[in-house]
Amino acid sequence: MKIILENLTKKFISRDHKNSVVIAVNDFNIEIPDGKLVGLLGPSGCGKSTTLNLICGLEEPTEGKIYFGDIDVTNLPPENRGVGMVFQNYALYPHLTVRQNIVFPLENLKGPDKMSKEAMEEKAMEVARLVQIETLMDRKPSEMSGGQQQRVAIARALVKTPGVLLLDEPLSNLDARLRLQTREQIRRIQKETGITTIFVTHDQEEAMSISDLIIVMKDGIIQQVGKPQEVYNAPVNLFVARFLGTPAINVFKGQIKDHKVYIGEDAIMDTKASDQEVYVGIRPEGFVPSEKGVFTCRFDRIETTGRDTSVVCHNENCISDEDIRAIVDDDLYTHKDKVIRFNLKVHKTYVFSMDEKVIDE
Amino acid sequence: MNNKNNLKGWLYLLPAMVFVGVFMVYPLLDVLVYSFEESYNFASQTYNGIGLYNYSYVLHDPYFLQAIKNTFILVIITVPLSTGFALLISLALNSLTKLKDLFQTVFFLPYVTNTLAVGLVFMILFKKTAYSEGLINLLLNSFGLSSVDFIEGPYWAKMFVLCFYTIWVVLPFKILILTSALASVNKDYYNVARIDGTSKLRIFTKITLPMISPSLFYLIITGFIGAFKAYSDVVALFGTDLNAAGMNTIVGYVYDMLYGNSGGYPSFASAAALILFAIVLTITVINLLVSKENVHYQ
Numbered sequence: 001m002k003i004i005l006e007n008l009t010k011k012f013i014s015r016d017h018k019n020s021v022v023i024a025v026n027d028f029n030i031e032i033p034d035g036k037l038v039g040l041l042g043p044s045g046c047g048k049s050t051t052l053n054l055i056c057g058l059e060e061p062t063e064g065k066i067y068f069g070d071i072d073v074t075n076l077p078p079e080n081r082g083v084g085m086v087f088q089n090y091a092l093y094p095h096l097t098v099r100q101n102i103v104f105p106l107e108n109l110k111g112p113d114k115m116s117k118e119a120m121e122e123k124a125m126e127v128a129r130l131v132q133i134e135t136l137m138d139r140k141p142s143e144m145s146g147g148q149q150q151r152v153a154i155a156r157a158l159v160k161t162p163g164v165l166l167l168d169e170p171l172s173n174l175d176a177r178l179r180l181q182t183r184e185q186i187r188r189i190q191k192e193t194g195i196t197t198i199f200v201t202h203d204q205e206e207a208m209s210i211s212d213l214i215i216v217m218k219d220g221i222i223q224q225v226g227k228p229q230e231v232y233n234a235p236v237n238l239f240v241a242r243f244l245g246t247p248a249i250n251v252f253k254g255q256i257k258d259h260k261v262y263i264g265e266d267a268i269m270d271t272k273a274s275d276q277e278v279y280v281g282i283r284p285e286g287f288v289p290s291e292k293g294v295f296t297c298r299f300d301r302i303e304t305t306g307r308d309t310s311v312v313c314h315n316e317n318c319i320s321d322e323d324i325r326a327i328v329d330d331d332l333y334t335h336k337d338k339v340i341r342f343n344l345k346v347h348k349t350y351v352f353s354m355d356e357k358v359i360d361e
Numbered sequence: 362m363n364n365k366n367n368l369k370g371w372l373y374l375l376p377a378m379v380f381v382g383v384f385m386v387y388p389l390l391d392v393l394v395y396s397f398e399e400s401y402n403f404a405s406q407t408y409n410g411i412g413l414y415n416y417s418y419v420l421h422d423p424y425f426l427q428a429i430k431n432t433f434i435l436v437i438i439t440v441p442l443s444t445g446f447a448l449l450i451s452l453a454l455n456s457l458t459k460l461k462d463l464f465q466t467v468f469f470l471p472y473v474t475n476t477l478a479v480g481l482v483f484m485i486l487f488k489k490t491a492y493s494e495g496l497i498n499l500l501l502n503s504f505g506l507s508s509v510d511f512i513e514g515p516y517w518a519k520m521f522v523l524c525f526y527t528i529w530v531v532l533p534f535k536i537l538i539l540t541s542a543l544a545s546v547n548k549d550y551y552n553v554a555r556i557d558g559t560s561k562l563r564i565f566t567k568i569t570l571p572m573i574s575p576s577l578f579y580l581i582i583t584g585f586i587g588a589f590k591a592y593s594d595v596v597a598l599f600g601t602d603l604n605a606a607g608m609n610t611i612v613g614y615v616y617d618m619l620y621g622n623s624g625g626y627p628s629f630a631s632a633a634a635l636i637l638f639a640i641v642l643t644i645t646v647i648n649l650l651v652s653k654e655n656v657h658y659q
């Protein structure tokens with residue numbers, strides 16, 4: 001089912017300062033296509049959970065509309081929207097077994113939808129197999145690992161075959177290895193069921209790796225929507241550029257003079273834009289060490305972290321971090337001088353105006 | 362090494378054990394001994410023999426039988442009712458958004474008020490004197506019913522006042538425990554339940570009750586024990602001559618046997634106390650057995 005958010009806005013009375021208003025979700029306009037896995041990405045407190053709560057109906061919007069397909073669900077209570085939700089802490093009922101937890105939503109069905117015991121059991125086993133917990137059905141949640149509990153929560157959310165599946169930071173309580181496994185599982189489950197899924201996370205790598213589409217938000221406002229690689233390659237503003245990618249993008253103060261972009265004294269590339277102060281962002285993989293390179297830095301050291309070899313160097317115009325990180329292709333790369341010069345890959349180098357919007361040359 | 366640690370362990374426990382030994386174990390044993398010593402004389406500290414005569418006497422004493430009957434009625438009526446009311450009030454309080462703190466304070470006031478003061482208020486409400494009928498009787502009259510003497514009148518009226526009073530006194534503590542138990546249930550459980558279309562009743566029976574079952578169970582056990590040990594509340598309402606009023610309780614009987622007008626019989630008092638102990642123990646064990654199935658610790 002496709003989801004359309006139209007001018008969706010949610011204001012809260014602030015918890016800390018009475019009378020002041022927090023705009024948790026600010027004028028969302030977006031269409032989420034049917035059957036896709038969408039990553040809703042942003043730093044903590046930017047309104048991701050609130051967006052999910054609006055979509056599932058736990059919160060009422062201050063303004064705007066929500067459509068599932070062609071149906072306006074804005075005023076429908078949660079139980080009539082046909083959504084499944086997985087909470088960050090899973091919210092499995094601790095006094096019930098896995099089987100009882102999964103069957104619980106089915107037991108709520110009334111009237112013509114009412115199911116027989118056998119039908120419920122069959123349905124529960126079906127989703128349990130999907131998430132691969134069919135051998136754990138008689139355990140209590142406390143007798144399972146975090147990853148298993150997570151899958152039970154997904155099974156419970158899926159058992160009524162919802163049109164929309166919402167996952168709020170589903171991996172944040174898992175350790176690193178399990179996180180990798182579980183996100184592949186989520187990807188697989190989503191593919192197999194074809195249910196439109198919104199996946200909230202503050203971890204950009206997580207979102208980039210499994211989403212068909214990512215929505216980057218900040219302070220309740222959508223910054224950019226697109227395929228993960230597109231957003232990574234063409235960020236619309238400095239925030240998005242800095243938020244995506246590890247190691248993070250290197251940011252410098254610079255200026256445009258006579259259609260050239262300067263960092264300090266170095267003219268690093270040509271541009272059509274007019275003269276102004278700018279920020280220059282260079283991805284770590286955008287540096288190519290070269291004797292006659294256009295960009296000069298002070299060499300510090302070489303770091304090898306498993307797969308990547310990076311040159312760590314310094315430049316007084318860098319404002320993102322003290323260390324500039326440049327990933328080099330050659331894993332036997334060495335360097336002796338105090339100074340290192342780079343050529344820059346144009347499509348890995350972005351220029352932003354002082355109001356942090358990208359400048360297309 | 363292990364032995365040395367053991368020794369240290371016991372050493373650390375010693376102060377507590379001495380305390381418990383002197384003030385709890387020794388008196389208990391003493392009471393046990395007294396209860397089997399026949400015709401014990403306080404003044405000469407002598408007795409005639411060892412046997413079950415004290416128990417037999419107590420169990421045939423009409424005052425004791427009355428006390429048992431009163432105590433059981435009190436327990437059976439007040440424990441379920443007070444716990445039920447407390448649960449209802451806590452649920453209501455928990456669903457309030459405004460004025461919650463105010464109401465919580467109001468409900469807690471009786472708890473910090475002295476038993477005897479509350480007893481006095483009840484006397485004023487219920488007692489019929491030469492000058493006034495008492496507030497409750499005025500109410501009854503206004504509905505066209507005739508006055509009842511709740512303090513010195515028929516048995517059912519006195520029992521009603523006692524139960525009413527007991528529930529009133531124990532309610533605040535139960536509300537306090539239950540409101541905090543309800544507030545500590547994670548809201549996400551309710552959110553999940555709402556998304557799944559769970560009815561209010563089912564949310565209550567399948568989620569809320571199991572989640573607060575440890576607190577509820579604690580209240581039921583302590584409620585039983587407290588009601589079985591009722592005494593001061595009864596004195597506050599009906600004065601010290603409880604046998605005459607027909608309103609004595611088991612603890613009241615024990616007290617009377619020791620210090621009352623007809624007192625000076627520690628052996629009978631001990632036997633009665635041990636019978637009470639046996640009753641409370643039985644009920645508590647039954648409670649624990651029932652709870653195994655129904656109480657969910659996290």
Ligand SMILES: Nc1ncnc2c1ncn2[C@@H]1O[C@H](COP(=O)(O)OP(=O)(O)O)[C@@H](O)[C@H]1O
Nearest residue numbers: 012013014015022024044045046047048049050
């Ligand atoms: N019930 C509420 N009352 C007041 N403020 C809230 C409430 N829920 C969320 N907020 C505020 O809205 C903002 C967004 O919160 P949230 O959606 O939980 O962020 P995220 O999930 O992205 O971390 C935060 O500033 C938070 O303090």
Ligand SMILES: [Mg+2]
Nearest residue numbers: 045048049050
């Ligand atoms: Mg959140």
